Amino acid sequence: MSIDRRISLVTLGVEDLVRSTAFYEKLGWQKSASSSETVTFIQLKGTVLGLFSRASLAEDARVPDTPKGFSGVTLAHNVSSERGVDAVYKFAISCGATEIKKPEKVFWGGYSGYFADPDGHLWEIAYNPFFPMDAEGHVALPD
Structure with missing residues (x-):
C-alpha cells in the first residue's frame, strides 16, 4: 500500500473566524456554501483551505494549544x-x-x-x- 501524493485540505487554526474569513475574501477567495458558523471552507485549485478556531483545532487533534510563535x-x-x-x-x-x-x-x-x-x-x-x-x-x- 502507498498513500496517494496529494493534500486535500489545509486547515489553519485562527483566533477570530470572522476576521480571518474576511481577510481571505479580500484576497478574492470565495467562501464555500459548505462553510458554517464554526468553520470556513475555500475551494482552491485542487485543494481546500479551511479556517477553524485554533483552540477547537488543537482540541480535535488532542494537542495542547501552545502560545503563538513560529510553527515550522x-x-x-x-x-x-x-x-x-x-x-x-x-x-x-x-x-x-x-x-x-x-x-x-x-x-x-x-x-x-x-x-x-x-x-x-x-x-x-x-x-x-x-x-x-x-x-x-x-x-x-x-x-
Missing part, C-alpha cells in the same frame, strides 16, 4: 515571474496582511517574500525558475 510551517503561492511576486505581495498587504519579508532575490536562485495573515500564518509568494508551472498555474515538478 509556511504556505506558498508560486507565480510565474518576479513582477508577479511583487504584485501579489503588494495586493496581500493592501488586504490587511502583515509584511514579514519584502520580496527579494534569494539564495536558491528565485525571488520571494513573506507576509502573515491576521493570525500570523506565514505565506511565501515565490517565483522559482526551477519549478515550471502548468497551464492551470500548478507547480509541475520533474519526475
Whole structure:
C-alpha cells in the first residue's frame, strides 16, 4: 500500500473566524456554501483551505494549544515571474496582511517574500525558475 501524493485540505487554526474569513475574501477567495458558523471552507485549485478556531483545532487533534510563535510551517503561492511576486505581495498587504519579508532575490536562485495573515500564518509568494508551472498555474515538478 502507498498513500496517494496529494493534500486535500489545509486547515489553519485562527483566533477570530470572522476576521480571518474576511481577510481571505479580500484576497478574492470565495467562501464555500459548505462553510458554517464554526468553520470556513475555500475551494482552491485542487485543494481546500479551511479556517477553524485554533483552540477547537488543537482540541480535535488532542494537542495542547501552545502560545503563538513560529510553527515550522509556511504556505506558498508560486507565480510565474518576479513582477508577479511583487504584485501579489503588494495586493496581500493592501488586504490587511502583515509584511514579514519584502520580496527579494534569494539564495536558491528565485525571488520571494513573506507576509502573515491576521493570525500570523506565514505565506511565501515565490517565483522559482526551477519549478515550471502548468497551464492551470500548478507547480509541475520533474519526475
